[in-house]
Amino acid sequence: MALPLAQELIFGLVIGSYIALGAIGFTLVYGLVNMINFAHGEFITIGAFVGYLAVVFGGVSLPVALLVALLVAAVTGWAIARLTFEPMNDAGAVPLLLMSIGLGLVLRNGMRAIAGPDRRNVPVAVTTYRFDDLGFFVTSNQLFIIGVTLFAVLVLHLFLSRTMVGISMRATADNERLALVSGIDTRQIRNAVWLAASGLAGVAGVMLAVSQSANPSVGFGQLLLIITAAILGGAGSPYGAVAGSYLLGVGIAVSVAFLPADIVALSSTMAFAILIVVLLVRPGGIANTEVRTS
């Protein structure tokens, strides 16, 4: 007996996982550094190239490549943020946004100038598990990306709930002034945020290099979906971002299956329609974050 929608659900979880790995980091930066980082896609691209180099030239397995990309992207992203965003942290949201647009242009095109526009594939052996009786299949690669994402969410949860830095982060996100008064070192928190956000972006990059390729605009291509998922989840909430990502993923997969043939190309636009509908019904996003007056 075929399970209805099982296949669409799996596809949706896969699409959502790609988005979620980027969206968690984006929303952490959004909530704690108080900026919309348009260069987040380039942090993903860095991870894609590191993953490609590790697998193709380093000869390591995919999980090891993920770890390498996590570390390299985390440190690189943190260093870039220290150089560019940190010195003007008090300037406000608008200059930070502009700075990130400029940084994105520099990184994206700098990588193209060095690496060239070629699409570099990361070869990975894939096994397919078929459940024809139940009407779906799933591949080892799909399980891997979903697993990596869930693992990342679990680690993040433990970090936010069990470590001092994590607890301070949540406190700061809830109420920055109170956190300051309580003696929380916000500088240390921002360091942690940049490391975590860029590291997760690096992981997302490796996974995208496997499914698409390592190229200078691979991360940039995901940026709009990532922002959409992060806002959908309630800006600044990592759990909301994960929920938002999966909602988008499933929404896209289901719309591909059910949209009329003439307009099936609208499936990738559905993410934005979902966003508008959710925000109109629930103006605080999925996590319904408290409306901070700006």
Add this chain to the structure above:
Amino acid sequence: MGGSVDAANRTDRRTFLKKTGACSVLTAGLAGCVGTEGNGNGDGNGGTPTDEPTDGDTTAGTTTEMAGPERVVIGQPASLTGQWDFLQPAVSQSTDLAVQEINEAGGPLDATLEVQRRDTAVDPQQARQVVRQLVDSDEVHAINGLFSSEIVPLWDFLQEQQVPVVTPWPGTTFLDTRGGDKGTDDLGDDEWLWRTVIGDTVHTSGAAEAMIDEAGIEQMGILSATSAGEEGWTRQFVNWYESLGGEVVEVVSAQGGQSSYQSQLDRLFENDFEAWALSFALEDATTIIRNWDEGGYGRQLLMEDGLRDPGLIDAVGDVAEGAWIAAGSTEGPNFESFLPKFRDAGDASLHPWGVAAYDATNVIALAIHHAGEASHDAIQRSLGDVARGGGTTVTTFAEGKEALDNGEEINYEGAVTNVDFTPHGNVWGDVAVDRVTPDGFENEFTIGADKLQAEIDDY
């Protein structure tokens, strides 16, 4: 408060006056070219630069030599950044290869041939600026470039430039009846666009014919991108295939750049059909083919012409083994000699547009040499003369230059086609259906150009 406002206003007025003054000066500078419509001054072609400004004076003494320019410049609007950046390296490499060969043979009109390559990111707005810059600032003698999605919105603008454009990119059926010299020497009816790549009309009619007649496939599904080239291919293929009696069961369209296309494949393969066609550019196509393999969907795959790229073999040559690819023969009379030279020139992955760029560059250079001068009008007149049938057959610029200097007429045979321009500036070629193997492409069947010519009226 009041005082400071006054002071501010004073400075404002001063800067305002300064600016107004500057504007007047500028206007006065421009006013050198004031005219009125209808007094003979407005011939519509006044500002078009033609030859190198210096050539008349510098070479006037050597009267026996052909009085040509010192350098000839071809402008190349290019996809160096943006969504299609990965297609440019092969075109750059084969253009540069052609230019090097041309200069080694002494260059057109014994001048040095140069390429001015400028980025458009395949954005028509940027393309418009780049064409302006190439024509008006760089004073190029001809243009070698531009995609379908740039040409169509800029059509009127390009015609007004009256600069010959020979491009290796566009497949669009829009150009089937537009472009070329209409087979006449009169420039009045000319449209200043020629292409050295086979149009979608030819590819798709050959592909459809191969599917129906050779493979006996009567029902197909299609997975197509929404970008200009891919959407055009799909639309035209469906036309031909259905007019030959086949049935396209479903076309699933999707935007590019997605991390997974499993949903689209799943939808497509719920239908009954014998073969499916894939019309996507290389990067998404490799993602889709891997998804297709992993999903175990099976059935015969037919790919659009643009995917005939060694990059495809490298990425998915093993899993796509046995798939077909229908392309207007990428191997013209001159391909065998072109390929090793291209390989030596660099490591770009070669696709049909890359080969066509070699032809475009050679045809332009030969036309300049044939014209005897590097004016836009003369080049436009000569493009058909050097490439259409009749005269000594040549396959390189060196051979062509020698023959022209001996007073012969020439017929350039290209690397991708024989470059026999139709009156609309299009080229024909056989359509080959190749089979993908892990080592490359192997010919499965070929539909001759003559057979297609009988079926296609306007091209």
Add this chain to the structure above:
Amino acid sequence: MSRFELPEIDATRAGLVLFVASVIFLYSPVFIRPPSGTFVFLELAVLFLLYALILIGLNLQFGHTGLVNFGPVAFFAVGGYAAAILTANDPYRAVGLGFAWPVGLVAGVLAAVALGVLLGFSTLKLRDDFLAIVTLAVAEIIQGLTITFRDVTGGSIGLQNVPRPIADMTGGGGGAELFATIVVLGSVCLLAYGVFHRLSASPYGRVLRAIRADEQVTETLGKRVFRYKLVVFIYGAAIGGLAGALLVFYNGAASASFFTIDVTVIVWIGMLVGGAGSDRGVLGGLALIMGFQLFTRFLNDLLPFVTQDQFASIRLVLVGLLLMLVVKYRPEGIWGTAEELEADS
């Protein structure tokens, strides 16, 4: 209020006078051919004037009222497509109704206003960052629709055979139509600048800035904040739609790639670099960024150690670096004032 502002009366009057003069110029047999070598700058100037129209509306929305509209290109696109579909004569594989161009111009503005009303009513109550993303999403949806409904819009290759009134009324060739276009668009731009500037300098404008500074307080002062925001949003939509219609009448074609997110990005960068809220500063910022983009196109011969192919990327790196430098040393924008910035962030 900023010391860079002209007395507002001048721009409106000058715009009107120039507009009348440009119309007379169009109808007269006189033409002016710009000298060769300047065409690419004039081409850029045309685009600058079109984007400046969008920016004038956007600055009223964000600079003065604090409405974060991340989708100005949506109105630009709707205006452009409405004008093109109504006026195109037998376009290649798209719908063209062949009306005269004034019909298209009016329809372009009305279509954009309609979208503005719809969007304004449904979303202006959202908080700032959510409004930003909703407007961004709407722009993406419009882009998706134009690509998907290709039988109407022509998809990725667009619609052709749209009338080009300015070019048609200008004989002379050799760039004369470029000059005429700049004169006409320049006067439209100056007029729009004058009107919007007068609006923002009036008591009405003070209410708008009060809304930006603190919505709740303004509401308690008895001002109907939502209505003010809606009207400002619609003004911006209308002028964006006008710009879109003028773009298609200049090109004689509409195409999805004229209306990408890049338009939104460039006008936002121009506004923030110039200093949001400074009516003249934002135009200076846009001119600076667009001018630098063009200027770098001429640089590749100066860098002999990189290929032309690499230079295309390096050129965009330079654009990004310029942006970063401006932000670092003038975070409030070159002609902006710090107090306006504080109210924004």
